[in-house]
Amino acid sequence: MKFNVVVVGSTGLVGQRLVSMLSKHQWFNLIGITASKDKANKKYKDVVKWSLENKMPENVEEMIVYDTNIENINNLKPDIVFTSLPTDISKDFDIQLVKQGYVVISHASNNRMDKDVPLLNPEVNADHINVLKLQANRWKGRLIKVPNCATSILTLALKPIYDNFGLRHVFVSTMQALSGAGINGVSSMAILDNIIPYIEHEEEKIENESLKILGELSNESIKPNESFYVSASVHRVNVLEGHLESVFLKTDNDVSVEEIKKSLIEFKENKIKNLNLPTKPSQPIIVRNEIDRPQPRLDRNEGNGMSIVVGRIRKDNRNWIKFNVLGHNTIRGAAGNGVLIGELVAKNYNDIIQ
Template identity: 40%
Template sequence: MKNKIPVAVLAATGSVGQRFISLLENHPWFEVVEITASDRSVGKTYQEACHWLITDPMPESVKNLTLLPTEANSLQKSVFAFSALPADIAKNVEPDFARKGIYVCSNASAYRKDPLVPILVPEVNANHLDILDIQQKTYGWSGGIITNPNCTTCAFVVPLNAIDKAYGVQKAIVFSMQAISGAGYPGVASMDIIDNVIPYIGGEEEKVEYEPTKIMGSYQDGKISLHPMVISAHTNRVAVVDAHTICLSFSTNQKVSKDNIISVLKNYQMPEICIGLPSCPDRGIVYHEADNRPQPRLDRNLGRGMSTSVGRIREDSIFDFRMVSLSHNTIMGAAGGSIFNGELLARRKFGF
C-alpha cells in the first residue's frame, strides 16, 4: 500500500510499548513516526532509552526516533496513537489526543467503563465501533478513543461469544493462570513467583467479570447494552512468561450436547469484516483434541499470537460445560489486539 497511516506509540519504552513497536515493523497500513515516553526518557533516542525485551531485534526504523513528551501537543504527524500508557496517566491524557483529532487505540483500562467508549474485539463486536460517531458528537472531539479488553478477558471471550451466539450463555465461573509478562517489566519479583502461585492481581477480577458483558452486549440506537450473563472470576499469577490460561465452567440457555459445543468451536469462522485485516489470523479459534492441550509453551504463538486455543470440553456437574482457553497476553491480549482494532478503524473510516 502506497500511503501508510502515520501513527504514534505512547509509552513506547515499556513492555507493551515495545510489543507495539515490534508488531508495527513493516506493517502494510501503519508507519510509526512518533513515540513518547516518561519525562526521564524524553529527548533521548529510542535506542538510548529503551531496555529492549522482545526476542526479535529492535527495528532499525525506530532506533533513532527521538522520544517525545506524552502530551497531545507533542504529536504533529500522527493520525492514530497506540497507547501503552498506565491507566492513571491514560485517564488524564488520552482525551487530549482525541480532542486534537487523533484516534487513540488504547490498551489502558481507564475508559473501558465509559458508555460511549467501546471495548473492541473485532471478531466479536465490530459493530460497536459505530458508537464512535456518538462519542465524537457528545464529547466534541474529532478523534476518538477505542479500547481493547484486559488480557485475561481476551483469553476466553472469543470462544465464549461463539457459544453464546449458538446457544446462549447464562453464567460462567472463570479461573485464570496468568503469565508474569502481564505484570509488565520488571514485573513480579523472582523470589515471589518461583515455586509459587499468587492468588491475587489487583483489580483483575472486577475487569474479568465486567468486560465480557460489555463486549458481548448488544449495540442499538446509539447505546451498548450489557449482556445479562453473570461471571465469577478468580485470578492468579503463575510462573509462565507469556500466555494466560483460563479454566472456565459455563451454563447455556439451550440444552445441548458436548458435541454441539465442540462443533461450534471447531467450525468457527472469522467474521467477514475481519478478513483481510493484516492482523487477522487464519483461525480465530484453534480447537485441540488432545487431553493435555492447550498449553502456553506450545500454543501461544498460533495465528502469530492472535488465535485463541481451546480444549478439554467436557460436561460439568454444577454448570453445563467446562473448558480450557488460552491466548498470548501481550499480543492478542495487548498490543496485537489494539493494532487489530486500529486496522478495523482504518477500514471503516479511511477505506483501507
C-alpha cells in the first residue's frame, strides 16, 4: 500500500527537498503540491526557482500547483500532509489541518514544545510517536513536528553518549550554512567577508528542543530531560549547505576518547529496534579520524545527506570531551528528517489514526 501525500509550501528550499524526495518514494504517492496564491494554477516548473543540486524530477515538472487552503487539501484527501511554511502562517494552518483530521508533519517551530506533540529525530526518539494518542483530546487529526535543523544534528550525536555515559553539561557553538535561512534569507552584502554571530531564536530552540528530544515518554506527556543542560551559541557562515557544530560536554563519569568513538560508531537507533525505513542511513553516525574533518564541502552528503559526521574527538585537561559534528541541514536537519518521520508514521499509521 502506498500513502497519498501532499507538500504544503513547495517552493522554498525545504519544500523543494520534500518534493524531490517524495516524488520518487517507494512508500508515497505525491498527489499535490501547494504554494501561495500568486503561484497557484500554474505548472510547478514555471513557478519554482529550483535551487537543488539535482535536476527537478520529471514527474513533478508538469504538476499544477494548488493554492494553500483547506478546501484544496480536502479535495485531495491525502493520508499525510507535509507542511513547510513560515511559522506565522504555519501556526494557524497546521492546526486547521489537524482539526480537519489530517496527519501533519510540520517543519515550522510552532507547537514544538507542546507536551503531547512529538518532536522526532527517529533514530533518537522514535518511541515518542506514542504520545500521539494524547492528541485525541484536542484534535481529530495528529500533529508531528520536525526539530530545528541544528538540534537534529546535535541530538543524533548526543544520543549514544547520553545512553552509555550520561551527560551533565553540553555547550555547543554552531557554524550554520546560508541555506538554513532560506533562498532569500541572507543578502550577499551581509555575509561576504563576514560571519554573523546571531540567528533569531536559534539558541533557544537548540537548548530547549534538545532536552525534549532526549526526554522521557510517560503516559501523560513527553517530559524534557532534567539531568543535564544545553547552552548554545550560533553563527551564520558563508557556506551553502552543512551545519558544523563544535561540541563541549561533560559526562557523568570520566570516559576515554576511544569509548566515545565506539559508542558513536556502534549506534544504530533507539528503543524501537529494526526501524527498517527507506530513508534511514545504514550508518547514522560516521566517525572520521583525520585532524581536519569533518568539513561541509567534503562530508555533508554522507548517507545521501542523512548521516552526520563526527570528528576531532578529544579531551581537555579537565576531562571534558570535545568534538565537531557536521550534518546536511536541509536534508538530515529538515526535509530528509521529515520524510523519515513520514516513513515512521506510515509504518504505524493504523495505531496513529485510532
